[in-house]
Amino acid sequence: MTSAIGRVPIGRNPPIGRVVVLLGAPGAGKGTQAQILSERLGLAHVATGDLFRAAVRDETPLGLAAKGYMDRGELVPDGVTIEMLLERLAKPDAQAGILLDGFPRNTAQAEVLDKALAEKGGQVDLAPYIEVPEADLVARLGGRWICRAQGHPYHELNKQPAQSGVCDVDGSDLYQRTDDQPATVQARLRQQLGALDLVVDYYRKRAVLTVVDGRKDIGQVTVDLLAAIVPAIGSRG
Numbered sequence: 001m002t003s004a005i006g007r008v009p010i011g012r013n014p015p016i017g018r019v020v021v022l023l024g025a026p027g028a029g030k031g032t033q034a035q036i037l038s039e040r041l042g043l044a045h046v047a048t049g050d051l052f053r054a055a056v057r058d059e060t061p062l063g064l065a066a067k068g069y070m071d072r073g074e075l076v077p078d079g080v081t082i083e084m085l086l087e088r089l090a091k092p093d094a095q096a097g098i099l100l101d102g103f104p105r106n107t108a109q110a111e112v113l114d115k116a117l118a119e120k121g122g123q124v125d126l127a128p129y130i131e132v133p134e135a136d137l138v139a140r141l142g143g144r145w146i147c148r149a150q151g152h153p154y155h156e157l158n159k160q161p162a163q164s165g166v167c168d169v170d171g172s173d174l175y176q177r178t179d180d181q182p183a184t185v186q187a188r189l190r191q192q193l194g195a196l197d198l199v200v201d202y203y204r205k206r207a208v209l210t211v212v213d214g215r216k217d218i219g220q221v222t223v224d225l226l227a228a229i230v231p232a233i234g235s236r237g
């Protein structure tokens with residue numbers, strides 16, 4: 001890994017907290033659960049997208065490095081993202097640990113993360129996977145319709161109009177944007193699921209994977225996740 005950023009000597013770092021990697025496909029409810037779990041468990045919720053935007057906005061050395069890559073139209077290297085994560089881990093609110101949401105996205109990133117944590121005496125303690133079958137994900141992600149007049153949103157699963165195809169508010173036609181059509185949703189999802197499956201396998205081999213049934217309602221999924229996570233993160237150290 002090459003980085004313009006100098007490394008802080010390992011010996012001066014405080015011990016690293018728990019690291020929980022929450023896994024789930026788009027539409028599996030991962031972001032919602034991450035928010036609830038981080039509050040219940042006292043772990044900092046670290047969504048890499050937010051981390052990234054904050055570093056660029058605050059013009060930290062890492063943020064500037066990342067911005068440089070983006071300005072040149074290049075992907076930000078995993079090494080830079082990892083350095084940002086490690087910086088985040090060192091913040092006071094992350095002392096108990098972090099709940100990672102949205103990283104790693106592929107096995108290369110998972111390997112880099114493992115190495116970086118190991119150098120600091122840490123590890124991924126648990127990787128809970130909110131599993132939802134592909135067909136359910138397509139239904140969740142692809143059931144969105146909006147009205148032509150004002151864009152009022154509807155959903156086949158949980159917010160149907162009183163009269164099929166007609167907006168309750170203004171009576172205009174409902175339509176699906178290309179992005180929300182099942183074929184588009186399914187094609188996009190397939191790509192993402194391919195990478196996710198490999199990451200799931202990676203953590204299964206590391207014996208830190210735990211699978212939770214994401215077809216249940218939000219409250220029950222939270223209960224199941226807590227039942228899996230609490231014993232695991234309480235058992236180390």
Ligand SMILES: [Zn+2]
Pocket residue numbers: 147148149150151152167168169170171172
């Ligand atoms: Zn409308």
